[in-house]
Amino acid sequence: MSDGLNGIPDAVRAGQPTVWRNPHGRPAAEILPGLAYGLAEVAEAEARWRRFDPLLARLFPELATGRIDSPLLCLGPDVAAHVAGFAGARVLVKADHDLPVTGCIKARGGVYEVLVQAEALARRGGWLRTGDSYARLAEPDARDAFAAYTIAVGSTGNLGFSVGVMARALGFAVEVHMSHDAKAWKKQRLRDLGARVVEHAGDYGSAVAAARAAFADRPDAHFVDDESSVDLFLGYATAAFDLRRQLAEAEVTVDGANPLHVYLPCGVGGAPGGVTLGLKLLFGDAVRCIFVEPVAAPCLLVQLAEGLEHPVSVYDIGLDNRTAADGLAVSQASMLVAGTVGPLVEAVVTVEDTALFTWLRDLWEQAGLRLEPSAAAAFAAVGPRLTLSPEARGGTHVVWTTGGALLPEAEFRTALGLGIR
Known part of the structure; x- marks a missing residue:
């Protein structure tokens, strides 16, 4: 019997790794003016953060200035080539796995x-x-x-x-x-x-x-x-200001000829959705946002593929939502996120759990990045996406990590041991 969900690829239904290029994507100039939240709202959220800087500096000794932000790291040529699948790739890491106070993007x-x-x-x-x-x-x-x-x-x-x-x-x-x-x-x-x-x-x-x-x-x-908080969404969106500042400091040009490809792990969608909104407001179509989900829990892909008329769950297509990426184990995406930034998402890549552990191990051994499995997901997506879309190799690729700094040592060592050699 058909489940009536006709827009979802068979490979996604079968729990197989997939690169889904969003057929509903639209130019930023077409979508952004009609959204309920724009640059004014994100700038207001950024101003609120700055008002709280003195309080945060007082409460948390690790925050000298009160700003909660993470480094923008440049991977060496060998590691970048390993991630992207070709020599000469420029791969940066927005290291929210090491974000002060919480050790995660949240x-x-x-x-x-x-x-x-x-x-x-x-x-x-x-x-x-x-x-x-x-x-x-x-x-x-x-x-x-x-x-x-x-x-x-x-x-x-x-x-x-x-x-x-x-x-x-x-x-x-x-x-x-x-x-x-x-x-x-x-x-x-x-x-x-x-x-x-x-x-x-x-x-x-x-x-x-x-x-x-x-x-x-x-x-x-x-x-x-x-699932529906506008404040959460706008808080995440302000990260775009931090990244823009860091890209300028690193002398990275972002324009039509030098696109920015950003890979974002996705659970319910709030963090990657907010970041996407902020980046699109600042860079327009010069930034391409790619969401990454586990094969067992591709909730945003399922929602975008089927359309926004009603909520759809991964259970509706026979998937079980079981993944080692606990932060991404979400069966149904935020309709706020899907409805706001869905047309601005370039692609969604689904990855297997085995890939999470392999990348977690490789990135620790080769780049000293201490990640949770969820945070390693985006690295697993870069190569498959660029294999399918070799024209996207140009420009700068930013992998956004999400958690790991506060992972207990025993948990981290266990995760390292699961990486396939």
């Missing part, structure tokens, strides 16, 4: 949304007035006031930690709802922060739905909704 969204809530509460309560330094929010009276509120989130781990570490630093109570496939060490890390961890037998989507229901209409709480 800080860009999770920390930001907590700061949005803290600012709103402080202004309503009169604890923060025009002209005050935001470092004021670290004072005991502000912390006592925040303690009356709960910040909640559904997560497989990294978003929960990013929300939790920021919220607990300000004094909020924290509740994180987690799926069965979330790593035990991530749950314990949250408990060590003082967060309440609620475990669910279902997958990530079930945990999010349960948390959303539990915190509906609670005036003393805020639920960080990974």
Whole structure:
């Protein structure tokens, strides 16, 4: 019997590695003017980050300036050739696996949304007035006031930690709802922060739905909704400003003749979607964004291939959503992301778990990058995409890593051992 989903390639249904070139892609100039969120909203989010710099510098000793950003690394010629599949490739790494405070890209969204809530509460309560330094929010009276509120989130781990570490630093109570496939060490890390961890037998989507229901209409709480939060989305989008600055410092030209190809691991879609929006606003069609998903959980590919009329799950096409890339183990994509940046996505590449571990090992041994399996996914996509589209070899290729710096040593060593030699 047909499932009625006719736009999804057979290889995707079969759980085979696939390079899907988005047939629904449209020029940025056609799509961006009609979006609900544009450069003004992303610039406003960037300005909010800067207002919080004094507070973040006070709360986290590793942040000398208060800015949460990661290095832009240039891979040596041999490693770049290994990643891209040809000699002479220019491959850079946006090293969010080593992002300060949280060690993962989720800080860009999770920390930001907590700061949005803290600012709103402080202004309503009169604890923060025009002209005050935001470092004021670290004072005991502000912390006592925040303690009356709960910040909640559904997560497989990294978003929960990013929300939790920021919220607990300000004094909020924290509740994180987690799926069965979330790593035990991530749950314990949250408990060590003082967060309440609620475990669910279902997958990530079930945990999010349960948390959303539990915190509906609670005036003393805020639920960080990974599937539909505009604040998360805009927090991620501001990363484009950081990358633009770093590319200029590295004297990397980005224009029609020198395109920027950016490879982004994708779970529910918030982080890669936000980054894509920001990059498209700054660079237009000179940037090409490629999303990367596990073969068992290609939720955004499935959604974009089928269309945006109704939500589609990987379960609908017979896939099981089981992957070692726990941060990418998502059965249904964010409709906010799909509807906003879907036409701006160049391609989606699906990769097997074995490739994640092989690249994790290779990048540690050859470049000293300490990654989670999810963060290694984007490296596994570069070669297959360029094999299918050799005309895309020119320009600069940026692989965006997502987590790994805080991976426990035993977990990392186990992952290294799974790499195929």
